[in-house]
Amino acid sequence: MDNDEQFFGRWVPSARPPLKPLVNREAIAQSRGAARCTRCGNWLTVTDQLPNGARYCRQCLQLGRLTTHHKLYTIPEPNQFPRMTESPLTWSGQLKPQQVVAATAVRKLAAAKKNQLLWAVTGAGKTEILYPALAWALQQGWRVAWASPRVDVCLELAPRLARAFAGVSQAVLHGKQEQPYTYRQLTICTTHQLLRFQAAFDWLIVDEVDAFPLTTSPMLQRAVKQAQKPSGSHIFLTATPGPHLQKLVAQRKIAVTYVPLRYHGYLLPQMMVHLSWQWRQHLLKGRLPGHLVRQLRGYQQIGQRFLLFVPHVADLAPIAAALAQAGVVGGVTVHAADPERTAKVQAMRDERCQFLVTTTILERGVTFPNVAVVILGGDEAVFSTAALVQIAGRAGRHAAHPRGEVTCYCQSQSRTIQQARAMIGHLNRQGRQQGGQ
Amino acid sequence: MPACVWCNRDIPQVVTLDQILSWGPFPVQEVCQACRERLTPITGSCCSRCGRQQRAATICHDCERWRDAVINRALFQYDAGFKAYMQQYKFQGDYALRVVVQATLARALQRATYDVLVPIPVDVATWQSRGFNQVTGWLTGQPFFQALEVVADHKERPQSAKTRAERLVTPQPFSLAPNACKVLQHQRVLLLDDVYTTGRTIRHAIDQINLSGAKAVTSLTLAR
Numbered sequence: 001m002d003n004d005e006q007f008f009g010r011w012v013p014s015a016r017p018p019l020k021p022l023v024n025r026e027a028i029a030q031s032r033g034a035a036r037c038t039r040c041g042n043w044l045t046v047t048d049q050l051p052n053g054a055r056y057c058r059q060c061l062q063l064g065r066l067t068t069h070h071k072l073y074t075i076p077e078p079n080q081f082p083r084m085t086e087s088p089l090t091w092s093g094q095l096k097p098q099q100v101v102a103a104t105a106v107r108k109l110a111a112a113k114k115n116q117l118l119w120a121v122t123g124a125g126k127t128e129i130l131y132p133a134l135a136w137a138l139q140q141g142w143r144v145a146w147a148s149p150r151v152d153v154c155l156e157l158a159p160r161l162a163r164a165f166a167g168v169s170q171a172v173l174h175g176k177q178e179q180p181y182t183y184r185q186l187t188i189c190t191t192h193q194l195l196r197f198q199a200a201f202d203w204l205i206v207d208e209v210d211a212f213p214l215t216t217s218p219m220l221q222r223a224v225k226q227a228q229k230p231s232g233s234h235i236f237l238t239a240t241p242g243p244h245l246q247k248l249v250a251q252r253k254i255a256v257t258y259v260p261l262r263y264h265g266y267l268l269p270q271m272m273v274h275l276s277w278q279w280r281q282h283l284l285k286g287r288l289p290g291h292l293v294r295q296l297r298g299y300q301q302i303g304q305r306f307l308l309f310v311p312h313v314a315d316l317a318p319i320a321a322a323l324a325q326a327g328v329v330g331g332v333t334v335h336a337a338d339p340e341r342t343a344k345v346q347a348m349r350d351e352r353c354q355f356l357v358t359t360t361i362l363e364r365g366v367t368f369p370n371v372a373v374v375i376l377g378g379d380e381a382v383f384s385t386a387a388l389v390q391i392a393g394r395a396g397r398h399a400a401h402p403r404g405e406v407t408c409y410c411q412s413q414s415r416t417i418q419q420a421r422a423m424i425g426h427l428n429r430q431g432r433q434q435g436g437q
Numbered sequence: 438m439p440a441c442v443w444c445n446r447d448i449p450q451v452v453t454l455d456q457i458l459s460w461g462p463f464p465v466q467e468v469c470q471a472c473r474e475r476l477t478p479i480t481g482s483c484c485s486r487c488g489r490q491q492r493a494a495t496i497c498h499d500c501e502r503w504r505d506a507v508i509n510r511a512l513f514q515y516d517a518g519f520k521a522y523m524q525q526y527k528f529q530g531d532y533a534l535r536v537v538v539q540a541t542l543a544r545a546l547q548r549a550t551y552d553v554l555v556p557i558p559v560d561v562a563t564w565q566s567r568g569f570n571q572v573t574g575w576l577t578g579q580p581f582f583q584a585l586e587v588v589a590d591h592k593e594r595p596q597s598a599k600t601r602a603e604r605l606v607t608p609q610p611f612s613l614a615p616n617a618c619k620v621l622q623h624q625r626v627l628l629l630d631d632v633y634t635t636g637r638t639i640r641h642a643i644d645q646i647n648l649s650g651a652k653a654v655t656s657l658t659l660a661r
Contacts, residue, residue, distance in 0.1 A: 047533060048533065050530075050532050050568030051570075054568050056532070056568070058533060061525070061530075065531070
């Protein structure tokens with residue numbers, strides 16, 4: 001019986017299939033020479049062949065290789081969970097008035113099994129807004145998954161949810177996980193892990209839907225669709241929905257709940273734009289735009305800490321050198337492959353460091369209490385509209401410092417910058433109606 | 438635009454005037470520059486026995502402990518990059534990744550002097566689950582001879598999961614193929630393996646090849 005649990009709502013390539021009534025299918029479906037992986041939906045190329053004659057899928061290799069010799073087994077999700085008589089929510093915090101409004105709306109839509117989008121600004125407290133709805137869903141005996149494209153979000157979320165729902169057993173699934181899979185009512189996982197599931201979840205929460213790689217990967221979007229029960233529903237959480245989601249909202253194909261105010265009740269800081277002509281050519285000579293240098297010196301004089309975002313990893317070293325030349329010192333550079341990345345971010349959090357020069361890796365998921373944000377080269381392709389709004393959202397996140405400055409230096413006002421400013425403006429207009437300032 | 442087999446990013450194609458004037462097909466790159474740089478080749482001086490990268494061409498600490506005259510050469514350093522490569526190629530079984538090192542190995546084999554190339558075999562169970570022999574997968578048409586066979590049910594767990602002390606006491610896992618003596622008699626044999634870690638496996642193989650009457654045995658591994 002225990003062995004059977006791992007097959008509930010999941011495709012498992014197993015040498016020991018369970019005896020219970022179960023469904024099986026070939027791992028690689030072949031028809032007329034073409035072969036397709038049934039787990040990730042990828043079409044195999046002719047070269048994906050092993051010397052022993054089997055063909056294998058390269059796309060979902062990280063989840064364990066599937067070949068034409070494998071069969072996948074599943075048992076339809078039975079929702080075998082203990083019934084709860086009272087709410088499993090053990091969180092003692094209080095929701096702010098604007099959060100209560102959103103939380104009630106989310107709960108009602110979830111109860112009606114409607115697909116929905118929670119469009120909440122950065123720092124609105126999305127996780128807490130979902131607590132009442134999640135508590136209600138768990139009480140109904142629903143199986144719920146909280147999926148995110150980014151593993152660091154999962155790792156940060158798991159202990160928070162464990163504290164908020166102390167009585168509910170949870171499973172955390174991601175690629176670097178050592179523990180084996182366990183069947184639990186609440187699953188926290190990366191979107192890649194959803195590929196293993198089949199009609200498993202009554203309610204699927206997808207965090208950061210606009211984050212890489214979910215937006216660009218049809219495989220993961222398919223995984224999200226398949227993991228949800230046909231009778232179930234999903235909720236997407238984001239601060240910056242992409243054009244596709246915005247279109248669905250405009251066409252009223254997805255219900256939307258806005259949270260335009262941050263948890264402390266203030267508006268998002270609008271991004272100021274400064275044109276700086278040919279800053280790259282000047283950087284080659286070791287110079288930064290004069291306005292930028294004066295601004296950063298000003299921050300240093302009043303002890304204001306700041307984040308400086310630059311387009312590429314290769315820009316970090318020359319910009320750091322130019323800053324030192326201009327007398328702006330006391331900070332470090334951070335990029336994705338930096339071995340000391342976590343240590344440097346922690347140093348910034350502990351206020352041991354005056355500023356960080358970084359790339360888009362710090363665009364989301366990091367909170368520093370009181371920082372100003374400066375973007376250099378905001379018109380370059382790496383800064384998408386979503387990235388710019390997320391970066392602007394790093395400022396003013398703390399209740400004691402709800403206002404922050406966001407400045408963008410660019411060669412020209414690109415469409416992405418205009419759209420980012422428009423999105424912030426749109427949310428702030430809604431926020432003002434709700435009494436934000 | 439072709440994508441890199443390892444990182445799956447697009448490889449920017451640069452066409453030189455030379456290529457246009459050569460009037461032949463353009464060479465298709467399968468691995469991007471960044472991925473090729475993830476593997477560190479062994480250059481300059483190395484240990485004269487095991488081929489480990491070091492400053493002087495002296496005998497390294499490990500080889501002094503062995504007190505024998507095994508000659509091994511390696512192509513890459515066994516660092517984090519090569520471990521990541523082996524993880525995906527051998528342990529996850531991504532056979533397509535064989536192309537990453539094929540060109541380097543082909544050049545090395547061209548330079549080496551030998552008569553018969555003998556790859557280290559995998560046992561039957563591994564062959565069935567993995568679907569390929571990781572060593573022969575790297576060969577691009579070079580003739581080789583499977584002179585060794587793996588004794589059935591010899592290993593309770595893989596060599597890579599053991600400590601050095603445990604690996605050193607591993608019993609002989611190989612036996613000679615039935616026709617090996619005929620083929621290898623008075624030949625110069627080159628053994629080919631994936632990684633030289635303690636040198637235990639390669640010495641077991643050398644011992645068996647020596648029984649076949651080969652004139653000389655040297656070995657080549659992808660990493661040290």
